Amino acid sequence: MIDLHCHLLPGVDDGSESMEESLEMARALAGLGFRAVCCTPHVQVAMFSRSTEELQELRDKLQIAVTRAGIPLELLPGGEHHASEVLEVLAGDRLLRYRRRDAFLLEFSLRGFPPRVDEMLFRFQLKGLTVVLAHVERYPEVQADPRALAPLRERGVQCLVNLSSLARRWDAASQASARTLLQAGLVDAVSSDLHDPDGVEAVAEGLAALRELVDPSAFERLTDTTPAILAGLEPGPAGQGA
């Protein structure tokens, strides 16, 4: 499995706080069956601001530690851009992309879709960029009506659902929305959005719930085939370690 959304890098956002914590999370993700994880720290100028070079250096350092610890996990680039600032970031050519380079992770405010969302998505489309949209099950418009995703999907947006949303302990609205979206085939991939070792249990629970909810081929598509393509890896077991 490939994880497109994870706060694994230590000390750069509200995710892992230390190298030790990152290693614990990496070990747990590998234990759950992940072969690669995109490190996607929040990118918000006021709160979390790191250059692409700094993040790459940190990722390389963590990859060395992960490999030394005997954890079979490949760390890949990425960043979670907030809709309120992403156009500015794009204009400054500071977009943190997946290894595929023409794809990146975007999040909306949990209060709702940004104003003029279609215009924003059109601008990405014009630049040949694929938007991977984080935790779609958590936006109020989608919780009210899954059809709110239709115009976004028509613009080529790839929709992610957090595995933890499928776990029992998550909020009921997100859980119901995640299940509805998965059953309606409106989800392109699932991801951990893991922030700390305490979140591992909910990811494991989410994976178990997903296996119950969808057939094995959909499970494969949601956890490996589609995320691999978006992350810039070869899909399927043949791509392991690519």
Ligand SMILES: [Fe+2]
């Ligand atoms: Fe996130």
